[in-house]
Amino acid sequence: xxxxxxxxxxxxxxxxxxxxxxxxxxxxxxxxxxxxxxxxxxxxxxxxxxxxxxxxxxxxxxxxxxxxxxxxxxxxxxxxxxxxxxxxxxxxxxxxxxxxxxxxxxxxxxxxxxxxxxxxxxxxxxxxxxxxxxxxxxxxxxxxxxxxxxxxxxxxxxxxxxxxxxxxxxxxxxxxxxxxxxxxxxxxxxxxxxxxxxxxxxxxxxxxxxxxxxxxxxxxxxxxxxxxxxxxxxxxxxxxxxxxxxxxxxxxxxxxxxxxxxxxxxxxxxxxxxxxxxxxxxxxxxxxxxxxxxxxxxxxxxxxxxxxxxxxxxxxxxxxxxxxxxxxxxxxxxxxxxxxxxxxxxxxxxxxxxxxxxxxxxxxxxxxxxxxxxxxxxxxxxxxxxxxxxxxxxxxxxxxxxxxxxxxxxxxxxxxxxxxxxxxxxxxxxxxxxxxxxxxxxxxxxxxxxxxxxxxxxxxxxxxxxxxxxxxxxxxxxxxxxxxxxxxxxxxxxxxxxxxxxxxxxxxxxxxxxxxxxxxxxxxxxxxxxxxxxxxxxxxxxxxxxxxxxxxxxxxxxxxxxxxxxxxxxxxxxxxxx
RNA sequence: GCCUGGGUAGCUCAAUUGGCUAGAGCAGCCGAUUUGUAAUCGGCAGGUUGUGGGAUCGUACCCCACCCCAGGCUCCA
Numbered sequence: 132x133x134x135x136x137x138x139x140x141x142x143x144x145x146x147x148x149x150x151x152x153x154x155x156x157x158x159x160x161x162x163x164x165x166x167x168x169x170x171x172x173x174x175x176x177x178x179x180x181x182x183x184x185x186x187x188x189x190x191x192x193x194x195x196x197x198x199x200x201x202x203x204x205x206x207x208x209x210x211x212x213x214x215x216x217x218x219x220x221x222x223x224x225x226x227x228x229x230x231x232x233x234x235x236x237x238x239x240x241x242x243x244x245x246x247x248x249x250x251x252x253x254x255x256x257x258x259x260x261x262x263x264x265x266x267x268x269x270x271x272x273x274x275x276x277x278x279x280x281x282x283x284x285x286x287x288x289x290x291x292x293x294x295x296x297x298x299x300x301x302x303x304x305x306x307x308x309x310x311x312x313x314x315x316x317x318x319x320x321x322x323x324x325x326x327x328x329x330x331x332x333x334x335x336x337x338x339x340x341x342x343x344x345x346x347x348x349x350x351x352x353x354x355x356x357x358x359x360x361x362x363x364x365x366x367x368x369x370x371x372x373x374x375x376x377x378x379x380x381x382x383x384x385x386x387x388x389x390x391x392x393x394x395x396x397x398x399x400x401x402x403x404x405x406x407x408x409x410x411x412x413x414x415x416x417x418x419x420x421x422x423x424x425x426x427x428x429x430x431x432x433x434x435x436x437x438x439x440x441x442x443x444x445x446x447x448x449x450x451x452x453x454x455x456x457x458x459x460x461x462x463x464x465x466x467x468x469x470x471x472x473x474x475x476x477x478x479x480x481x482x483x484x485x486x487x488x489x490x491x492x493x494x495x496x497x498x499x500x501x502x503x504x505x506x507x508x509x510x511x512x513x514x515x516x517x518x519x520x521x522x523x524x525x526x527x528x529x530x531x532x533x534x535x536x537x538x539x540x541x542x543x544x545x546x547x548x549x550x551x552x553x554x555x556x557x558x559x560x561x562x563x564x565x566x567x568x569x570x571x572x573x574x575x576x577x578x579x580x581x582x583x584x585x586x587x588x589x590x591x592x593x594x595x596x597x598x599x600x601x602x603x604x605x606x607x608x609x610x611x612x613x614x615x616x617x618x619x620x621x622x623x624x625x626x627x628x629x630x631x632x633x634x635x636x637x638x639x640x641x642x643x644x645x646x647x648x649x650x651x652x653x654x655x656x657x658x659x660x661x662x663x664x665x666x667x668x669x670x671x672x673x674x675x676x677x678x679x680x681x682x683x684x685x686x687x688x689x690x691x692x693x694x695x696x697x698x699x700x701x702x703x704x705x706x707x708x709x
Numbered sequence: 710g711c712c713u714g715g716g717u718a719g720c721u722c723a724a725u726u727g728g729c730u731a732g733a734g735c736a737g738c739c740g741a742u743u744u745g746u747a748a749u750c751g752g753c754a755g756g757u758u759g760u761g762g763g764a765u766c767g768u769a770c771c772c773c774a775c776c777c778c779a780g781g782c783u784c785c786a
Contacts, residue, residue, distance in 0.1 A: 182712085182713090184714095185714060270780095271780060272712080272713055272780095273712060273781035273782065274712020274713065274781070274782055275712080275781070276711080276712095279783075281710080281782080285712055288781075316778095327777090327778095381786070388784095403786075435785085437784080438783080439777095440781095440782085440783085563786095626743085626744065626745055626746095654742080655748090656743085656746095656748080657743095657745055658744085658749090659747080659748055659749080661746050662748060663747090663748090665747060666747080674745070678745085686745090
């Protein structure tokens with residue numbers, strides 16, 4: 132058995148110990164479900180009308196530790212439906228599970244120790260007494276709907292962290308603490324990148340001058356790359372008549388997520404996506420097969436009335452800036468176009484040093500075969516498109532997995548998933564095939580044979596949402612952005628008042644050469660000015676004293692220390708090569 | 710939206726658990742200093758303790774409602 136599987140069993144067993152401890156301390160509580168997780172385990176309970184508090188965790192944890200030694204061996208026992216029902220007659224959750232197992236035609240098993248019996252499929256360490264009592268801890272409680280369905284009752288979930296031993300647990304706790312230091316909300320505030328106002332509203336970030344410089348550096352870079360692949364920019368209004376979404380099918384899909392704007396005599400919707408608008412640019416004139424592919428790109432904000440509890444920093448917001456793009460092409464061209472988008476994504480994330488194995492994974496999001504009515508398009512189209520995407524993923528060596536039921540309603544997609552500082556996964560880049568919308572909008576092109584045909588539409592985004600993308604890279608770089616991206620790239624620091632003028636002169640010179648430079652001519656000490664520069668994570672700074680004035684040079688310094696004394700020309704050459 | 714926590718100056722935190730005028734540091738402003746590599750010194754200002762109600766002789770602290778934030782759940786075109 133691998134170490135990972137063994138840990139899985141340990142965590143699973145601990146969830147039983149947790150349930151055992153809770154059952155003892157709170158006899159009224161009903162146990163529901165409790166699986167292991169990546170970092171520990173949890174168990175869901177129904178505490179009835181006497182919910183527990185965060186403070187109670189200490190008590191439960193203490194009892195768990197006491198119980199470990201006397202918990203006894205985990206023994207499997209096959210039981211009949213009748214026995215099972217009898218044993219759990221007061222527990223509606225277990226009864227529901229038993230019913231399901233019976234329906235599936237599977238054997239019901241109990242796992243019992245001296246202290247506690249649970250309905251369970253197995254996967255335990257034989258002797259819970261062998262688990263070190265300081266290798267786990269209960270971390271927090273949270274609400275969770277029974278069976279993950281929001282129409283069901285909300286249960287109380289107790290989360291625990293568990294590792295091989297105390298050292299590993301401490302390592303993880305330490306990791307969480309370190310991760311907290313790179314939290315994009317903290318760094319965003321420290322570096323003055325964005326802010327929120329209660330007057331403006333939750334989920335609506337306001338971008339400062341520095342944050343905007345950062346955003347522009349990124350979107351310029353994306354445009355530079357995608358420009359090589361034939362994308363051209365377009366511009367659309369942020370509102371539309373509902374007619375557009377009635378036709379696209381989004382109206383039905385979106386419902387209350389749409390934000391409405393009332394005009395004098397008509398009502399508009401704030402756009403929650405850009406594709407329908409872009410189809411209308413395509414549809415504005417007759418297209419020949421010779422015009423295809425048409426590749427439209429636009430970095431623009433969309434607005435979604437997300438549920439409040441889902442908002443999170445700039446990872447999940449209500450005003451979302453998408454670096455969106457839509458390709459309209461012939462069915463024959465689709466594969467090549469998807470490939471090109473993958474290349475754009477690869478080039479961009481490679482530049483960031485984020486395209487490394489293990490740093491991301493790709494989700495091939497397919498249709499849920501159980502619910503075909505949720506999607507548009509024929510079986511044939513779906514199979515074909517899914518196969519096409521999978522082929523591209525394979526030939527491009529993408530670390531992909533199938534995400535069944537994760538597809539958009541109009542087609543399958545490749546989603547590029549990246550992790551934030553504490554390991555939560557977020558979708559950034561995406562390529563989506565769509566054979567529904569062109570048809571709905573009656574898009575067409577005239578083919579070689581003179582016949583009108585329906586083009587394929589490909590949706591794509593490189594950063595995805597600029598907000599979410601920034602949340603990830605702020606945490607990835609802990610604010611220490613690569614030079615080309617840094618909101619302030621260079622700081623010019625005179626040692627004392629007498630070099631102020633020269634510092635300003637150098638600062639202007641650098642700015643004229645297209646870099647984001649600032650001078651610090653405050654009356655602070657050199658040490659203080661350097662400290663501030665480092666705190667702001669500015670990649671390079673120049674020190675100017677009497678020596679530099681005499682030599683007509685600047686002293687260049689970066690994050691790794693002193694680079695050296697350079698003339699203006701040398702400096703510009705150096706910056707150019709970064 | 711739901712569950713559980715939280716909200717004190719721009720930021721980081723304090724206030725002996727219901728009892729003197731809510732205090733520090735940093736940032737800001739004023740003054741002195743003119744600095745050679747991660748905090749120069751002094752002064753000033755800064756608060757309706759998230760908001761609104763209530764209980765109390767008295768509340769940052771107790772109760773109610775709402776707002777905002779976080780960790781989860783649900784959702785994520």
